[in-house]
Amino acid sequence: MLNVADVHSYYGRAHILQGVSFALPAGAVMVLLGRNGAGKSTTMKTLIGIVRPAQGRIEFAGADIAGWDTHRIARAGLGYVPEERRIFTDLTVMENLEVGRQPARDNRPPWTPDRLFALFPNLGRMRNRTGGRMSGGEQQMLAIARTLMGNPRLLLLDEPSEGLAPVIVEEMANAILALKQEGVTVFLAEQNPHFAARVADRATVIEQGRIVWTGTMAALQADEAARSAYLAV
Amino acid sequence: MGFILVQFLTGLASASSLFLVAAGLTVIFGVTRVVNFAHGSLYMLGAYLGWTILSALPRDPAWFALGVVLTGAGVAAIGMTIETTLLRRIYKAPELLQLLATFGVVLIVQDVVLKVWGPDDLTLPRPRWMRAFVTIADQRVPVYDLLTIAIGPLMLLGLWLLFTRTRWGTLVRAATQDREMVAALGVDQRRLFTAVFALGAGLAGIGGALALPDGSANGQMDLTVITDAFVVVVVGGLGSLPGAFLASLTIALLQAFGIVLFPKITLVLVFIVMAVVLVLRPNGLLGRPLAAARGDANTPALVRAAVPALRWLGAAVLLLAALAPLFAGPFALSVLTEMAIAMLFAASLHAMMGPGGMVSFGHAAWFGLGAYGAAFAVKGLALSMPAALIIAPAGAALAALLFGGFVVRLSGVYLAMLTLAFAQIVWAIMFQAVSVTGGDNGILGVWPAAWATDPRTYYWLTLAICTAGVLLLRRILYAPFGYALRAARDSETRAAAIGLNAAWLRLAALVMAGAAAGLAGGLTAFAKGSVFPGYVSIGRSVDALLMVLLGGVQSMAGPVAGALVYTGLFDILLMVTDLWRLVLGLSIVALVLIFPQGIAGTVHRLWLRGREA
Numbered sequence: 001m002l003n004v005a006d007v008h009s010y011y012g013r014a015h016i017l018q019g020v021s022f023a024l025p026a027g028a029v030m031v032l033l034g035r036n037g038a039g040k041s042t043t044m045k046t047l048i049g050i051v052r053p054a055q056g057r058i059e060f061a062g063a064d065i066a067g068w069d070t071h072r073i074a075r076a077g078l079g080y081v082p083e084e085r086r087i088f089t090d091l092t093v094m095e096n097l098e099v100g101r102q103p104a105r106d107n108r109p110p111w112t113p114d115r116l117f118a119l120f121p122n123l124g125r126m127r128n129r130t131g132g133r134m135s136g137g138e139q140q141m142l143a144i145a146r147t148l149m150g151n152p153r154l155l156l157l158d159e160p161s162e163g164l165a166p167v168i169v170e171e172m173a174n175a176i177l178a179l180k181q182e183g184v185t186v187f188l189a190e191q192n193p194h195f196a197a198r199v200a201d202r203a204t205v206i207e208q209g210r211i212v213w214t215g216t217m218a219a220l221q222a223d224e225a226a227r228s229a230y231l232a233v
Numbered sequence: 234m235g236f237i238l239v240q241f242l243t244g245l246a247s248a249s250s251l252f253l254v255a256a257g258l259t260v261i262f263g264v265t266r267v268v269n270f271a272h273g274s275l276y277m278l279g280a281y282l283g284w285t286i287l288s289a290l291p292r293d294p295a296w297f298a299l300g301v302v303l304t305g306a307g308v309a310a311i312g313m314t315i316e317t318t319l320l321r322r323i324y325k326a327p328e329l330l331q332l333l334a335t336f337g338v339v340l341i342v343q344d345v346v347l348k349v350w351g352p353d354d355l356t357l358p359r360p361r362w363m364r365a366f367v368t369i370a371d372q373r374v375p376v377y378d379l380l381t382i383a384i385g386p387l388m389l390l391g392l393w394l395l396f397t398r399t400r401w402g403t404l405v406r407a408a409t410q411d412r413e414m415v416a417a418l419g420v421d422q423r424r425l426f427t428a429v430f431a432l433g434a435g436l437a438g439i440g441g442a443l444a445l446p447d448g449s450a451n452g453q454m455d456l457t458v459i460t461d462a463f464v465v466v467v468v469g470g471l472g473s474l475p476g477a478f479l480a481s482l483t484i485a486l487l488q489a490f491g492i493v494l495f496p497k498i499t500l501v502l503v504f505i506v507m508a509v510v511l512v513l514r515p516n517g518l519l520g521r522p523l524a525a526a527r528g529d530a531n532t533p534a535l536v537r538a539a540v541p542a543l544r545w546l547g548a549a550v551l552l553l554a555a556l557a558p559l560f561a562g563p564f565a566l567s568v569l570t571e572m573a574i575a576m577l578f579a580a581s582l583h584a585m586m587g588p589g590g591m592v593s594f595g596h597a598a599w600f601g602l603g604a605y606g607a608a609f610a611v612k613g614l615a616l617s618m619p620a621a622l623i624i625a626p627a628g629a630a631l632a633a634l635l636f637g638g639f640v641v642r643l644s645g646v647y648l649a650m651l652t653l654a655f656a657q658i659v660w661a662i663m664f665q666a667v668s669v670t671g672g673d674n675g676i677l678g679v680w681p682a683a684w685a686t687d688p689r690t691y692y693w694l695t696l697a698i699c700t701a702g703v704l705l706l707r708r709i710l711y712a713p714f715g716y717a718l719r720a721a722r723d724s725e726t727r728a729a730a731i732g733l734n735a736a737w738l739r740l741a742a743l744v745m746a747g748a749a750a751g752l753a754g755g756l757t758a759f760a761k762g763s764v765f766p767g768y769v770s771i772g773r774s775v776d777a778l779l780m781v782l783l784g785g786v787q788s789m790a791g792p793v794a795g796a797l798v799y800t801g802l803f804d805i806l807l808m809v810t811d812l813w814r815l816v817l818g819l820s821i822v823a824l825v826l827i828f829p830q831g832i833a834g835t836v837h838r839l840w841l842r843g844r845e846a
C-alpha cells in the first residue's frame with residue numbers, strides 16, 4: 001500500500017528526516033513510535049505533502065507521490081489527521097464534514113455523516129455546534145471523521161490519543177479497531193505505548209530522523225533492548 | 234421632512250455602491266490575506282468596460298442589466314488573469330511584497346485605461362427610464378437611486394446564501410481559516426483562490442458599471458474608490474461581509490447628512506468615523522482579531538547590519554553625490570536634490586515599518602506637515618530658513634506624538650488604515666482651509682535663505698542634512714532602543730515580560746519617523762519654493778511605500794537603495810516615455826516576481842550565499 005524509500009526532509013536548513021524508509025502492507029494498523037522531536041509529525045507531513053521531501057520515493061497506490069501537491073495526494077486516497085486537529089472552528093460539525101467530502105473510492109460504500117455518527121456517537125449529538133465550542137476529545141473525533149469523509153485508503157493519524165481522558169482514549173481505540181474491520185489501512189504516530197499496543201499490529205521506530213526498528217507489535221514488545229534504547233525516557 | 238427622506242435615500246444608494254466594492258475586497262482579503270490595492274483599479278475597469286459595453290447596447294433596462302452582468306464577467310476574467318499570473322506566485326511572500334505587487338497593478342491599469350479609453354471623462358447617455366423620478370413625500374426621488382438601494386441588500390443576501398448554503402462557500406470559509414488543512418482534505422486551494430478573486434473582481438466590476446449613470450468613468454476613480462473601500466472594510470472588520478454592509482450604511486448616511494450639515498468637513502468626516510471606530514473597536518465593528526491564516530510562510534522582517542562591502546559602496550556613492558554639483562547641470566541637480574530628500578523620506582518610513590513593524594499608508598501626513606510647517610514659518614512668522622527647518626520636523630513630531638497614541642494601539646492593516654485616515658484629514662485641512670493654506674493653490678514663494686539660493690549650495694545642504702538624518706536613524710535603530718523596538722514588534726507579550734513597554738516604544742518610533750519625514754517635507758518646500766496639498770496626497774504616501782518596498786524592509790540599505798532607484802527610475806521614465814506608469818508598474822511586478830525579498834534583501838542573501846559557498 002505504502003512504500004517509503006530513503007526520504008529526506010528539511011525545515012529551512014534543518015535536516016529533519018535523514019533517510020526514512022519503511023513499508024506498510026494494505027489492511028495493517030502500523031504505529032510510528034519515537035521520542036519527542038524524533039520526526040514523527042514531520043514524517044506524517046511529508047507523506048501528505050505539507051512538507052516537500054527533498055529526496056526519496058513515496059510509493060502509494062501505484063504512483064510515486066513524492067513532490068505532489070497536498071490536495072492531489074489527498075485525492076489519491078491518503079487521509080491525514082494532524083496532531084493539532086485543526087478543526088475549522090467557525091464551521092459546524094456538519095460543515096466540517098462537508099469540507100472533507102470526496103467521491104467514493106474502490107467500489108466501497110462511501111462514508112456518510114450518519115455512518116460516522118455511528119462510529120462516534122458524541123458527534124451525532126452536536127451536528128450544528130461550531131468546532132470552536134467542542135472539547136478536545138470531540139474535536140479529535142471530528143478531525144478523524146472529517147478525514148474519513150474523503151474515503152481514504154490509508155489514514156494517517158498523528159498522536160490521536162494525545163491529551164485525551166482515559167475513557168475517550170478507549171473510545172478512540174475502539175474506533176480505530178472498527179476502521180480496521182472496515183478495511184482501512186492506518187498509520188499512526190503515538191507516544192502512548194498502551195494505546196499503541198491496543199490498536200497496532202505492526203510498529204516502526206524513528207529516532208533523529210531515521211527508522212531504527214521495524215517489525216510486528218508483538219516482536220517490539222518482546223524486544224526489551226530495543227524498547228529501552230529507543231523509547232524509554 | 235421630505236428633504237431628510239431624500240438625503241436618507243441618497244445615502245442608502247451610495248451605501249449600496251460602496252458595499253459592492255467593499256464586499257469584493259473583504260472576501261478577497263478574508264481568503265487570500267492579500268491586501269489588494271488594485272481593487273479600485275478593477276472598479277475603474279468596470280466603469281470603462283461598462284461604458285464600452287453599455288454604449289453599444291440598446292438603451293432599455295433589460296439590456297442595461299445584461300450589460301452590467303457582462304461587465305462583471307469581463308472584470309472577473311481580468312481578475313482571474315491577475316490572480317493566476319501574479320498573485321498566485323506570491324501568496325507565500327511577505328505581506329508587504331504582495332502589497333507592492335498590487336501597487337504595480339494599479340500603475341499598469343492606469344496607463345492601460347489611459348491608452349485604451351483616452352484621458353476624457355466618459356459619461357453614459359441617460360435614456361428616459363434612467364432619468365425617471367417617483368414622488369415620495371412631495372419630493373422627487375430618482376428611480377435609478379431606488380434600484381441601486383435595492384441592489385446592496387440583495388447582493389448581501391446572495392453572498393450570504395453563497396457562503397453559507399453551498400459547498401463552495403463552505404470550502405471558502407474553511408480556507409479562510411486554514412488553507413493548508415483544506416488542501417490536506419483534497420481541495421485544490423489554488424482554484425478556490427482564483428475563483429474567490431474572480432468573484433471579488435466581478436463585484437468590483439459590477440459596482441463600477443452601476444456607478445456610470447450617476448457619474449462618469451475617469452482616471453482618478455481607482456484611488457478614490459480604493460480609499461473608500463478600505464475605510465469600509467476596516468470599519469466593518471476585515472473579512473466580515475455583514476460588517477462591510479453595516480459600515481457602508483454608516484459611512485454613506487453620515488456623508489449624505491454631513492454634506493448638508495457641515496459641508497466643509499465631509500471629506501474629513503469619513504476618516505474621523507474610521508478613527509473613532511478603530512479607537513473604540515480595534516478590529517472594526519464586526520471583525521475579530523486576525524489569527525494569521527495557517528499555512529503561509531510569512532517570514533518576519535529582520536534588520537541586519539550592512540556588510541562591509543555595502544558600506545564602502547555607500548561611501549563611494551556619497552562621495553560621488555557630494556562631487557556632483559561640480560559637473561551636474563541644473564536639471565540633474567534638482568533630480569539629485571529630490572533623491573537626497575527621498576532617501577530621508579523613505580528611511581523615515583522604513584524606521585516605523587521595518588524595526589517598528591508599523592506599516593503606514595499615510596506617511597505623507599508627516600511630510601506634508603513638515604512642508605507646510607516650514608512654509609508657515611517663513612511666510613507667516615517671517616522666520617529664517619534654519620528656524621523653519623527646525624520647525625518642520627518639530628511640528629511633524631508633535632503631531633505624531635498627539636496622534637500616535639491612537640495608532641500604536643492597533644496593528645497590521647488596521648494601523649495602516651488609521652495612518653491613512655490621519656493623512657486624509659491633514660490633506661482635507663490643507664485643501665479646505667483656503668484662508669490659511671491657500672487651498673489648492675498652495676503657498677508660493679517659499680525660497681531658501683539668501684546664502685542658500687544657489688542650487689548647488691542648497692543641494693549640498695540638503696545632502697548633508699539628509700545623510701545625517703539617515704545615519705542618525707540608523708544609529709538609533711542599532712542602539713538598544715532599536716533592539717527593544719524589534720523585540721516589541723516580534724512579540725509584545727515577551728517584550729513585556731522583560732520589562733519593555735511596547736506602546737511607548739512604538740510611539741517613540743512613530744515620533745522619530747514623523748520628525749524625519751517632516752524634515753524631508755521642509756527641505757522639499759524650499760527646494761520647490763512652494764507647498765501644495767499634493768504633498769499630503771495618497772500618491773505621495775504610496776511613493777514612500779514603493780521606495781521602501783522596492784528596496785526591502787530587512788535592512789537600512791533597503792529604503793536608501795529603493796529611494797534612489799525609484800526616484801531615478803521615475804525621472805528617467807518621465808523623460809523617455811509617456812507610459813511611465815505602465816513601465817514602472819511592469820518593473821515592479823517583475824521585481825516582485827524575481828526578488829521576492831526586495832532588492833537589498835536579495836542582494837544581501839546572494840552575498841551571504843556567495844560567502845558560504
Ligand SMILES: Nc1ncnc2c1ncn2[C@@H]1O[C@H](COP(=O)(O)OP(=O)(O)OP(=O)(O)O)[C@@H](O)[C@H]1O
Pocket residue numbers: 011014016034035036037038039040041042043083191
Ligand atoms: N516548523 C518547524 N520548523 C523548524 N523545525 C521544526 C518545525 N517543526 C518541527 N521542527 C523540528 O523538527 C524535529 C522533528 O519534529 P517533529 O514535530 O516531527 O517531532 P515529533 O516526533 O512529532 O515530536 P512530538 O512527539 O513532540 O510530536 C524537531 O527537532 C523539531 O524541533
Ligand SMILES: [Mg+2]
Pocket residue numbers: 040041042083158
Ligand atoms: Mg509530533
